[in-house]
Amino acid sequence: MTDIAANEAGGAPALELSGLRFHYPDGTAALDGIKLSVAAGERVALVGPNGAGKTTLALHTNGLLRADAGTVRVAGITLDDTTLRDIRRRVGFVFQDAEDQLFMSSVREDVAFGPANHGLRGDELDARVDAALAALEVTHLADRAPHHLSGGEQRRVAIATVLAVRPDLLVLDEPTAGLDPASRRELITTLRGLDVAQLIVTHDLPMVLELCPRTVLVDAGRVVANGPSTELLADEALLAAHRLELPFGHAAR
Amino acid sequence: MGAGHTHPLYVHEHSVVHHLPAHVKVVAVFTFTALVATAPREHLLAFAGATVALLIGLRVARVRLRFLLPRLAVVTPFLVGAVLLPFVASGPRTEVLGIPLAVEGLWGGFGIAARAILGASASLLLVATTEVPDLLRGLERLRAPRLLTQIAAFMVRYLEVIVGEVSRQRRAMTARGYDPRWLWQLRPLTAGLGVLFVRSYERGERVHAAMRARGFEGSMPVLLAERPAGARVWTVALALPAMMVVARIAAVLVHG
Amino acid sequence: MHAPDGFLTAPTAIVTGVLSAGAMAASIRASRPELDDDRIPLAGVTAAFVFAAQMVNFPVAAGTTGHLMGGALAAVLLGPSLGLLVVAVVVIVQAIGFADGGLTALGYNVFNMAVVTALGGWAVFRGLRRFLPATATGVTLAAFVASVASVVLSAMAFSLQWLFGASAAVPFDTVFTAMVGVHTLIGIGEGLVTAGVVAAVLAVRPDLVRGADGIDRAAGPAKLPRARFVLAAVAASLVVAIGVAQFAVDDPDGLERVAEDTGFIASAEEHALGSSVFADYATAGVENETVSLAIAGAVGTLVTLAVGTGLLLLVRDRRRGGAAAHAPTA
Numbered sequence: 054m055t056d057i058a059a060n061e062a063g064g065a066p067a068l069e070l071s072g073l074r075f076h077y078p079d080g081t082a083a084l085d086g087i088k089l090s091v092a093a094g095e096r097v098a099l100v101g102p103n104g105a106g107k108t109t110l111a112l113h114t115n116g117l118l119r120a121d122a123g124t125v126r127v128a129g130i131t132l133d134d135t136t137l138r139d140i141r142r143r144v145g146f147v148f149q150d151a152e153d154q155l156f157m158s159s160v161r162e163d164v165a166f167g168p169a170n171h172g173l174r175g176d177e178l179d180a181r182v183d184a185a186l187a188a189l190e191v192t193h194l195a196d197r198a199p200h201h202l203s204g205g206e207q208r209r210v211a212i213a214t215v216l217a218v219r220p221d222l223l224v225l226d227e228p229t230a231g232l233d234p235a236s237r238r239e240l241i242t243t244l245r246g247l248d249v250a251q252l253i254v255t256h257d258l259p260m261v262l263e264l265c266p267r268t269v270l271v272d273a274g275r276v277v278a279n280g281p282s283t284e285l286l287a288d289e290a291l292l293a294a295h296r297l298e299l300p301f302g303h304a305a306r
Numbered sequence: 307m308g309a310g311h312t313h314p315l316y317v318h319e320h321s322v323v324h325h326l327p328a329h330v331k332v333v334a335v336f337t338f339t340a341l342v343a344t345a346p347r348e349h350l351l352a353f354a355g356a357t358v359a360l361l362i363g364l365r366v367a368r369v370r371l372r373f374l375l376p377r378l379a380v381v382t383p384f385l386v387g388a389v390l391l392p393f394v395a396s397g398p399r400t401e402v403l404g405i406p407l408a409v410e411g412l413w414g415g416f417g418i419a420a421r422a423i424l425g426a427s428a429s430l431l432l433v434a435t436t437e438v439p440d441l442l443r444g445l446e447r448l449r450a451p452r453l454l455t456q457i458a459a460f461m462v463r464y465l466e467v468i469v470g471e472v473s474r475q476r477r478a479m480t481a482r483g484y485d486p487r488w489l490w491q492l493r494p495l496t497a498g499l500g501v502l503f504v505r506s507y508e509r510g511e512r513v514h515a516a517m518r519a520r521g522f523e524g525s526m527p528v529l530l531a532e533r534p535a536g537a538r539v540w541t542v543a544l545a546l547p548a549m550m551v552v553a554r555i556a557a558v559l560v561h562g
Numbered sequence: 563m564h565a566p567d568g569f570l571t572a573p574t575a576i577v578t579g580v581l582s583a584g585a586m587a588a589s590i591r592a593s594r595p596e597l598d599d600d601r602i603p604l605a606g607v608t609a610a611f612v613f614a615a616q617m618v619n620f621p622v623a624a625g626t627t628g629h630l631m632g633g634a635l636a637a638v639l640l641g642p643s644l645g646l647l648v649v650a651v652v653v654i655v656q657a658i659g660f661a662d663g664g665l666t667a668l669g670y671n672v673f674n675m676a677v678v679t680a681l682g683g684w685a686v687f688r689g690l691r692r693f694l695p696a697t698a699t700g701v702t703l704a705a706f707v708a709s710v711a712s713v714v715l716s717a718m719a720f721s722l723q724w725l726f727g728a729s730a731a732v733p734f735d736t737v738f739t740a741m742v743g744v745h746t747l748i749g750i751g752e753g754l755v756t757a758g759v760v761a762a763v764l765a766v767r768p769d770l771v772r773g774a775d776g777i778d779r780a781a782g783p784a785k786l787p788r789a790r791f792v793l794a795a796v797a798a799s800l801v802v803a804i805g806v807a808q809f810a811v812d813d814p815d816g817l818e819r820v821a822e823d824t825g826f827i828a829s830a831e832e833h834a835l836g837s838s839v840f841a842d843y844a845t846a847g848v849e850n851e852t853v854s855l856a857i858a859g860a861v862g863t864l865v866t867l868a869v870g871t872g873l874l875l876l877v878r879d880r881r882r883g884g885a886a887a888h889a890p891t892a
Contacts, residue, residue, distance in 0.1 A: 144519075146519045153509060153512040153513050153515075156517065158442070158463060166529065167521055169527035169529055170520060170523070178529075198439065198463075200464075315660065315661060332658070339567050342567065343575075343664070344568070381566050384566050394732075396733075410731040411731065414729070415730070417568070417729055417730060418566075418730055421566065422567065422568070422664075426567075429661035429664070432658075438655075442659075451590060458609070458651050460602060460609070460610070461613065461651060461655065462610075462655065464606065465610045468607070468610045472614050472617070486621040488623055492621065492754055493758060499615055500759045500763045503639065503759060503770070504767050506608065507604065510604040511604070526602070
């Protein structure tokens with residue numbers, strides 16, 4: 054399953070986590086044996102109560118955090134010191150606070166930052182930037198300063214910055230938090246249109262029903278449930294046991 | 307979250323000056339200001355010429371005097387000192403409207419005031435026609451140390467964010483009845499600033515994580531292509547200091 | 563104080579500019595092994611913090627407000643090299659991007675507001691930490707005194723520059739007395755703000771205070787000065803400021819005698835040669851040139867000592883830091 058032919062054919066899973074263990078410097082355990090995979094092109098939701106370890110887990114996918122035990126594999130490539138750079142190109146991480154990841158003076162420079170770090174220059178770089186801007190429909194914002202954009206615009210630009218390196222997997226941390234309904238709708242439409250595997254950490258359960266065929270429920274650093282979203286989110290007892298619920302008026306179809 | 311607000315000193319226009327590349331403007335304004343600052347204060351013609359040159363520049367840049375004059379308030383403390391000088395300086399006195407004023411003080415006060423006003427006006431012309439990120443890129447083109455321009459770029463990027471946090475914090479304090487007027491009531495303010503420093507630092511750590519996630523390994527990559535500024539662009543920009551050179555020469559001939 | 567263009571003569575601007583550039587170059591080199599590649603975003607947001615903090619109106623008395631300079635604070639929080647760079651960037655961008663301070667005055671503005679405050683403040687801070695207990699209170703107290711000193715040193719440096727490069731006929735001793743006197747009071751405010759911020763950061767994340775290396779955390783949070791202490795400090799500095807000024811005015815001969823006894827000046831004939839180096843303005847109207855030059859000599863020595871020590875500590879720390887980086891971790 055992880056042989057080279059499978060990689061080239063795109064058959065390898067976008068993400069494979071197995072036996073992941075991690076604890077913080079002060080000793081608190083954060084991940085206690087995580088097993089999770091995302092197939093190429095699949096959209097998977099990662100849900101759970103606050104403090105469950107969702108963000109901690111997400112930060113392992115691109116090596117920002119390194120596990121004490123277990124393996125991380127992206128597109129069949131195992132994460133270690135030599136593959137770190139390659140993995141970082143293959144995983145596009147969209148942080149919770151867009152303000153933290155739009156750190157250049159203009160949108161264009163922010164989108165160019167990733168590909169430029171991976172070696173692109175000149176016309177090739179410009180073309181890649183234009184393509185990413187177009188994919189997220191933010192070409193008109195190219196010369197604007199990031200801190201002058203609205204929340205929804207910032208989210209889309211943030212996605213463009215990571216899409217520009219052509220990742221195999223997009224990891225998004227609470228992408229709809231704080232957005233007004235129209236911006237949220239635009240974002241969901243955008244994510245649905247992107248042809249890349251996605252791991253979405255979120256509290257927005259209605260979005261999960263719309264976008265993600267499969268859901269992984271994590272609590273206290275462990276995978277509690279892993280299955281089709283419609284089943285998982287219809288199980289009220291399960292949700293309640295982990296401090297979750299579908300918003301009023303919603304029903305899992 | 308604010309959308310679309312720009313720098314309070316920038317005038318949004320489409321003039322010749324606005325379209326000049328930043329590094330060219332920085333060189334032109336700096337040269338002009340240096341010529342003004344080094345002009346002997348007795349060379350009144352030089353200062354008159356500088357004023358004319360600036361007025362022309364402002365006109366071409368479509369920056370109104372009504373915009374400029376209030377923003378000259380930044381040099382007010384020094385103007386106050388300059389005005390007081392004739393009264394407090396020693397040396398031979400002369401009568402102006404019946405008041406004895408020190409000659410040395412009059413010249414000194416004039417020198418300080420003229421250079422301060424003209425220098426500040428030139429700086430304001432630069433800032434009114436050039437957005438700060440462009441100014442920093444201009445400095446980079448002028449071979450300023452990259453570490454400094456990069457730190458400056460991040461500073462400018464997050465300045466409004468942090469200023470916003472300061473004002474929100476202050477608002478929350480005021481809402482709880484905090485109205486400090488004396489030095490010993492400083493504590494909540496400084497405690498708040500301490501928290502803000504920690505938050506800013508942690509934001510810096512998150513930004514660094516985001517940079518590493520996108521492949522950053524210690525040196526900033528080249529992002530925008532540099533287009534060389536042509537002779538025509540330089541000629542237009544250097545007209546400002548050129549006028550000053552003429553004024554200086556004329557002043558030397560006239561005042562000796 | 564962001565001086566405007568032409569406030570000091572061109573040679574002064576150039577000399578201070580060269581000194582500032584040198585100090586900044588040393589800082590750039592010294593900061594390299596410290597934080598690896600996260601210097602840039604951390605220094606950037608800290609610079610934004612300092613810039614924003616400088617905009618805050620701090621109450622002084624009955625509605626009057628003052629502002630933070632931040633050089634000593636930046637040094638205590640980030641260490642001398644990054645601290646210097648951060649405040650220098652703030653001053654430079656304020657001049658170029660916000661028209662605050664003359665473009666041609668950057669030499670002395672950066673020197674007085676960044677180099678002297680950060681390096682001089684750090685030198686005083688480190689000196690005090692030797693004698694004060696290694697606790698949060700000790701660090702806070704050291705930060706307080708260091709910031710007061712940084713502001714006074716800055717005023718002294720400016721007065722000294724006025725002696726060499728004045729643009730108007732205000733005698734050196736007038737400028738010196740006024741600047742140093744006023745800035746002693748301003749320094750108290752700066753000291754209180756710096757101490758307050760350092761104490762607050764120590765309470766939450768002591769690892770972010772570079773100057774607090776090796777303190778005993780178990781000793782608890784910093785005990786801050788009470789209102790009585792503040793009043794006493796203000797009164798003391800007023801007494802000092804007025805006392806020095808009065809002494810200089812009332813008994814110049816007494817001061818001259820002291821200066822002669824301690825060897826600061828030679829006989830009266832020699833100073834006539836020396837005064838040709840200085841701008842005519844600075845010594846014009848001075849009743850006792852000798853005293854002025856004596857004070858200038860003392861002040862010059864003090865400022866050079868403070869800034870030089872700070873620079874030395876900066877370079878030495880870097881070398882030691884570099885060696886430690888290669889040593890096996892405990």
